Amino acid sequence: LDYLFHMSDGPGAVLKENLVVATRGEPSNAGFFMLRPGRREWELLQNIIRQQRHESRDLPPHKFDRKNGWGHSFLRSGDKWVGTKFTGQLWDYWGADCDQGLLYYWVRYVKKEVSLVIGDKIQNWSTDAEGRGVMEAELQQPLQHLPERYGTQHSQRQIIGPYNVADSRPYTDYAHFTGGKKPWMVDVPPGDCLGTNPNAGWSPGIISPIDKWFHTFCSINKNLGMGIDMTHWATVRKQIGDAPLSLGSVPQLDDKSNRVDGIHKETTQQDQEKEATQTGAAVPISTETKKSPNI
DSSP states (O other), X not given: OHHHHHTTSSTTOSSOSSEEEXXXXXXXXXXXXXXXXOTTHHHHHHHHHHHHHHHHTTSSTTOXXXXXXXXXXXXXXXOOEEOSSOEESSSOSTTTTSHHHHHHHIIIIIIXXXXXXXXXXXXXXXXXXXXXXXXEEXXXXXXXXXXXXXXXXXXTHHHHGGGOSOSSXXXXXXXXXXXXXXXXXXXXXXXXXXXXXXXXXXXXXOOOHHHHHHHHHHHHXXXXXXXXXXXXXXXXXXXXXXXXXXXXXXXXXXXXXXHHHHHHHHHHHHHHXXXXXXXXXOOOOOSSXXXXXXX
């Protein structure tokens, strides 16, 4: 995947400094993306999150405005998000209220410099003289014929079967474990932990992504002496999936609702304490208020 860095750097770069990959019903998938780092980027993202939480605190469940999303209305602007199969003008696609929505809003409407990979094509977006977002170019399969040093392209169908998004790069160069297919939610593949038969059930030369993951994980566990008992993986993975780690499978809408409720209570308590300081009035202390982590 080094080609993404090389092709987005220097004069005449084919790709933009930010890149997101669309899937069937989402314009950006949080499982794979490239962002240009910056000194104030984290602070800006936090401000966007705080603003969205503040504006949505009085909304009914699940605390998210499907029209305005993270700060942009497709309906008012007359544009739309585009997936490889579906499009829309509401922030109603999977993950729009969390990482996948924030990611798309960030690259498309805040940074405004992004390559959108949509199946076999790539849209390069930038701004005009007035700062409005414009599509500079739409490239057809620009990553299909790369120098040999970047390796041989595989077939996505050999990786995830009939639900493939596109048989083109970068889709074919990585494996995305979705939902309940994440490694910490499944059993160790047949054979020993270090993969005595990593090609079982796969075409010659094609290693199962889950076998590859476990082979790498077990090698690290052994070489670094991490002490994870892989012979009792069923118990270990349950501990990983439960609190306090709680890796889980996918973000749920209730997670956001609970967090927004907690922040609203905390903010209300802080406002009351501030007013009490100014007026000298007594303020009841809420036992339900918990400080939410700043994520």
